[in-house]
Structures are given as C-alpha cells and as structure tokens.
Amino acid sequence: MRQDALQPPVQKNQTIEIEIADLGNQGEGIGRYEDFTVFVEGALPGERVRVLMVKVKRRYGYAKLLKILQPSRERVAPLCQLAGRCGGCQLSHLSYGGQLRYKQNRIAQALERIGGLSVVVPPVLGMAEADRAYYRNKAQFPVRDGENGLTAGFFAPRSHRLIPVEGCQIQSRASHRLMPVILNFFRKKGIAAYDEGRHTGLVRHVLIREGYATGQVLVCVVINGTSLPHGREFVDLLRGEGVQSISVNRNRERTNVILGPETVTLWGNGYIEDRIGDLRFQISPVSFFQVNPIQTKVLYEIALEMAGLTGREIVWDAYCGIGSISLFLAQRAKRVYGVEIVPEAIADARRNAALNGMDNVEFYVGKAEDVIPEWHAKQGVRADVIVVDPPRAGCDRALLEAMVDMAPERIVYVSCDPGTLARDLGILCQELGAYRVERVQGVDMFPETVHVETVVMLSHKKPDSVINVKVEFGEGEGKVPLDNIAKRAAVYKPKERVTYKMIKEYIEAKYGFKVHTAYIAEVKRDLGLPMYDAPNAVEELKQSRKHLTAEKVEAIKDALKHFEII
Numbered sequence: 038m039r040q041d042a043l044q045p046p047v048q049k050n051q052t053i054e055i056e057i058a059d060l061g062n063q064g065e066g067i068g069r070y071e072d073f074t075v076f077v078e079g080a081l082p083g084e085r086v087r088v089l090m091v092k093v094k095r096r097y098g099y100a101k102l103l104k105i106l107q108p109s110r111e112r113v114a115p116l117c118q119l120a121g122r123c124g125g126c127q128l129s130h131l132s133y134g135g136q137l138r139y140k141q142n143r144i145a146q147a148l149e150r151i152g153g154l155s156v157v158v159p160p161v162l163g164m165a166e167a168d169r170a171y172y173r174n175k176a177q178f179p180v181r182d183g184e185n186g187l188t189a190g191f192f193a194p195r196s197h198r199l200i201p202v203e204g205c206q207i208q209s210r211a212s213h214r215l216m217p218v219i220l221n222f223f224r225k226k227g228i229a230a231y232d233e234g235r236h237t238g239l240v241r242h243v244l245i246r247e248g249y250a251t252g253q254v255l256v257c258v259v260i261n262g263t264s265l266p267h268g269r270e271f272v273d274l275l276r277g278e279g280v281q282s283i284s285v286n287r288n289r290e291r292t293n294v295i296l297g298p299e300t301v302t303l304w305g306n307g308y309i310e311d312r313i314g315d316l317r318f319q320i321s322p323v324s325f326f327q328v329n330p331i332q333t334k335v336l337y338e339i340a341l342e343m344a345g346l347t348g349r350e351i352v353w354d355a356y357c358g359i360g361s362i363s364l365f366l367a368q369r370a371k372r373v374y375g376v377e378i379v380p381e382a383i384a385d386a387r388r389n390a391a392l393n394g395m396d397n398v399e400f401y402v403g404k405a406e407d408v409i410p411e412w413h414a415k416q417g418v419r420a421d422v423i424v425v426d427p428p429r430a431g432c433d434r435a436l437l438e439a440m441v442d443m444a445p446e447r448i449v450y451v452s453c454d455p456g457t458l459a460r461d462l463g464i465l466c467q468e469l470g471a472y473r474v475e476r477v478q479g480v481d482m483f484p485e486t487v488h489v490e491t492v493v494m495l496s497h498k499k500p501d502s503v504i505n506v507k508v509e510f511g512e513g514e515g516k517v518p519l520d521n522i523a524k525r526a527a528v529y530k531p532k533e534r535v536t537y538k539m540i541k542e543y544i545e546a547k548y549g550f551k552v553h554t555a556y557i558a559e560v561k562r563d564l565g566l567p568m569y570d571a572p573n574a575v576e577e578l579k580q581s582r583k584h585l586t587a588e589k590v591e592a593i594k595d596a597l598k599h600f601e602i603i
C-alpha cells in the first residue's frame with residue numbers, strides 16, 4: 038500500500054507496464070498499477086501491455102496503448118481499416134465469441150451490481166458470420182469540411198473530429214453505394230458542409246435507410262436551412278440510383294441532436310417499406326426502427342414468447358416507435374395499446390396497423406410516463422402484460438410506479454442499456470418489491486460494438502399463501518399500540534432516491550450557480566461512488582466543457598453530504 042493514499046503512484050506521460058484484467062463498459066481494457074486503476078483503449082483482458090499515462094486522477098487514470106507485450110488469445114485482426122480510429126466499433130479487435138461473452142458478463146454484472154439481482158444470464162444470441170458484415174439498415178453520416186473538401190464520416194472517439202468513412206464494415210451496402218454519389222453532387226454544386234463552431238454551412242448529416250427484405254432505400258439530408266439548392270436535380274440523380282424516398286430535415290439549432298423538427302418530402306411517399314416476419318412496416322425518416330433487421334426478428338420473437346399471450350390479454354406497449362412490437366403482440370393478444378413520443382412514428386404505427394389488417398391496436402402520442410398513468414388513473418384501464426422498450430436512459434420513475442399500480446401479470450422489458458435496465462429492475466423488484474425476474478436473454482443487435490440488447494421477463498409477485506390474523510390496535514394486554522406502529526413505519530420507510538436533478542436544485546438554491554450532470558458524475562467517480570444513476574454522463578462528458586472549478590467540486594460534495602450519499 039502506498040504511504041500517501043492521496044498521491045497517485047504514476048504521473049502523466051509516464052510509461053508503465055500492466056496486466057489487463059477486465060473490459061469496461063466502453064470496451065476499454067482495465068488494469069491495476071499498485072492500487073491505481075488504469076483504463077487502456079484497445080487492450081484486452083489477459084494481455085500484458087506497455088502504456089503511456091495520458092490523464093491521471095486521484096484513483097484512476099487513462100493510458101495510451103504503446104505495445105502489446107503478451108497478446109490475448111481472443112485478439113483478432115479487425116476486418117475494418119478504420120478500427121480504433123472512428124469510435125464506432127469498440128470491440129472489433131476481440132473475437133466474436135469473446136464479444137458475446139463480454140456482453141453476457143456485462144448484463145450479469147449490471148443486474149447484480151446495480152440492480153442487486155442475482156440472476157442466471159444465458160449466452161447472448163449472436164449472428165451467423167455470413168450475416169455480420171454490413172448488418173445495419175440505417176446510416177447517419179455527419180458531413181463536414183475535411184482536408185479534401187466536403188467529407189462524410191464518423192466522429193473520432195470523444196471528439197467531433199471527422200474520420201472519413203470509406204469501406205465501413207457494418208453500414209448497409211446501399212450507404213456505401215450512395216454516399217460517394219451524394220457527396221460528389223454537393224461538391225459539384227458548391228453546397229457547403231455544416232460548420233459546428235460557426236453554425237454556418239448547410240449540410241449537417243446524410244441519413245440512409247435500407248429495407249432489408251424489400252431493398253427499398255430512403256435518403257434524408259439534414260440541413261441547417263430551409264431548402265436544398267438544386268433539389269430537383271438531386272431528386273433526379275437519386276431516382277436514377279433507385280432511391281424510393283428523398284427528403285430534407287430542417288435542423289437549425291446549435292445542437293448535437295441529429296434531427297430537427299421538420300421533415301419535407303422531396304420525392305416519394307415519405308417512407309420506405311420493410312418486413313419483419315410476416316408483418317409489413319412503413320418507416321419514415323425520423324421514426325425509430327431497429328437497426329439490425331436479422332436480429333430484430335430474434336428479439337421480437339423472444340419478447341412475444343415472454344409475453345405469454347393466449348389471445349385474451351390487454352397489452353400496453355410503451356415506447357412503441359412505429360408499432361413494430363405492438364403488431365407482433367397484437368397477433369396473439371385481445372387488444373394492444375401503443376404509446377410513443379414522436380408523432381411521425383405514431384402516424385407510421387397507425388398506417389402499419391391498417392397495412393397489416395389489424396384492428397385490435399390503438400396508438401397514442403405522448404410520453405409513456407404521462408399517458409399510461411393517466412389512462413390508468415382516470416379511465417381505469419388495466420393491463421395483463423406491459424412491454425417497455427425505452428431509449429438508453431431507461432424508464433421514467435413515474436412509469437415504473439404506474440406499472441406497479443396497474444399490477445400486470447407480466448412485464449417484458451426490452452433494453453439497449455444494461456445499466457439503466459438494472460436500475461429499473463432494481464426499482465421494480467427490490468425497492469418496490471412487486472416483481473421478480475423470471476428470465477433474461479441478451480440478443481446481439483450490434484456486433485463489433487459494446488452495445489447489447491436485453492429482454493427480461495418479470496412476473497408479478499403474489500403471496501404464496503394467505504393466513505388470517507386477528508389484531509386489535511390500542512392500549513392494553515394483547516393489543517398492538519398505535520405509536521409503535523408509527524415508529525416501526527419510520528424505521529422501515531424507504532430512503533428517498535436522490536436524483537441528479539435534486540442535487541442540481543440543491544446547489545442552485547444554496548450557491549446560486551448551476552452544475553452540469555457530467556460534473557456531478559465526475560465528482561462521484563472521483564469519490565469512488567457508483568455511477569449507474571447517471572446514464573447520460575459518459576455521453577455528456579464527451580462534449581466540450583469548461584474546467585470543473587474547485588468551487589463547484591465543493592458545492593457538489595456539500596450536496597452529496599446533504600443527501601447522505603457521502
């Protein structure tokens with residue numbers, strides 16, 4: 038043990054040799070140097086590596102991989118020439134079997150460490166080798182000015198530096214074919230790429246979506262303006278390339294969010310069609326649709342199986358997108374209600390229900406956490422099964438509480454983030470104690486990357502048996518005093534969950550300044566506190582921001598003390 042526990046045993050720019058023991062949530066190797074944790078991008082468990090320390094904090098640091106002294110048996114040569122540079126495929130140097138084991142382990146660890154749930158997690162369902170190349174049906178390329186003029190690509194890890202992408206192994210074949218054609222057109226017509234710093238220029242992103250079963254292709258250009266110059270010629274060009282739907286999306290905000298609020302169709306119906314199993318789906322540019330069509334079928338079939346439908350059930354599908362899971366469920370349920378925040382997706386969902394001749398589904402636009410509790414409280418609607426498929430941030434607490442109130446027999450939780458999944462299952466199963474986990478299944482929707490989809494089946498906890506106990510309250514022999522009950526209730530009262538919002542509000546009220554979630558997360562991390570309740574912190578830390586001042590650190594620590602977190 039070091040003499041001065043506050044002094045890290047390494048310094049910035051120092052070269053050290055370490056053994057890698059684990060892989061972090063971003064696919065980075067994790068090793069120890071004395072009792073100091075070192076994160077090394079590109080290193081694998083079982084490897085001995087020489088690294089250069091690039092950032093040193095009190096208890097942990099980040100290092101650059103200089104040399105692999107002893108490679109792991111799981112190390113493979115990445116198929117993609119951009120591996121390690123573009124920030125997209127964090128695991129392309131790990132064998133596919135190794136990737137699946139990493140994902141299985143990630144789910145199990147999150148459930149145990151964050152959710153407090155000890156559950157058997159079976160192997161993740163992977164893809165056949167022949168299907169893995171070019172598996173994505175949607176590409177969203179940022180467009181910026183590069184060394185050779187207007188360029189499309191992907192951002193390097195934790196930056197907005199564009200790495201030109203030619204020959205990406207996971208994007209669709211249609212995007213490989215069309216991007217050079219589209220970029221050439223913009224260059225020839227002198228159409229400017231977007232400049233983030235100055236908020237000038239026109240083309241921000243190009244989105245290309247391809248129907249896996251139909252081969253139909255949609256192109257949507259996201260612009261910092263109202264219209265695309267030479268739009269007619271652009272349409273003619275892409276129609277000549279066999280594109281079915283061409284649109285522009287207007288995004289004039291200074292934001293990292295890709296899509297803006299308005300989409301204008303330049304040509305076609307404004308959507309493409311695809312199929313999953315026997316069902317047909319129309320998909321517009323701004324609607325969510327799962328990106329891996331082969332694995333989507335696997336995922337939905339598992340969700341359907343877990344829902345255990347017999348044809349008599351009322352089902353709610355929260356976060357329903359274009360209604361794809363809803364329609365899968367409606368094939369075997371009495372009635373399905375879908376809720377989704379994006380109006381265009383609900384328009385797609387309604388069209389999709391009609392397209393498939395299904396009249397036992399209804400769709401509502403709104404936040405799941407508003408719509409479902411309101412329908413339950415005001416209209417008294419009930420549910421036999423609730424399916425949730427939230428974005429990475431997981432379910433809103435109000436929705437979790439409403440589900441417990443509605444007490445469906447089963448909840449099927451589809452998740453793309455093991456951390457927030459575990460947090461929400463912890464609330465449903467441990468904190469509110471209303472459900473138990475029956476089955477967990479990971480599905481590899483995102484080969485080569487750290488991401489994994491998980492489906493969980495929860496069943497309602499029912500008492501095993503009932504005994505009748507006669508109790509008299511009040512003073513006197515054989516009676517239970519009322520004040521004792523109040524005291525016991527105070528002892529067992531669950532602690533209020535402290536949210537980042539509460540910490541921010543406390544600091545603003547007491548110190549008069551705002552602090553970013555990422556700052557709170559950084560201080561928590563420095564203090565060695567768990568980070569699971571800051572699902573967006575990692576993303577937020579990627580954005581450029583000012584230095585975290587000592588004043589803010591003290592204010593955050595004060596708030597953490599106030600809420601008894603430290």
Ligand SMILES: C[S@@+](CC[C@H](N)C(=O)[O-])C[C@H]1O[C@@H](n2cnc3c(N)ncnc32)[C@H](O)[C@@H]1O
Pocket residue numbers: 324325326327355356357358359360361362376377378379382403404405406426427428453
């Ligand atoms: C992971 S997608 C799932 C979509 C769909 N279940 C599927 O498999 O295609 C999450 C969806 O939730 C929607 N969404 C995000 N926040 C929401 C909220 N608070 N209430 C309802 N829907 C929301 C998004 O627009 C997106 O369509």
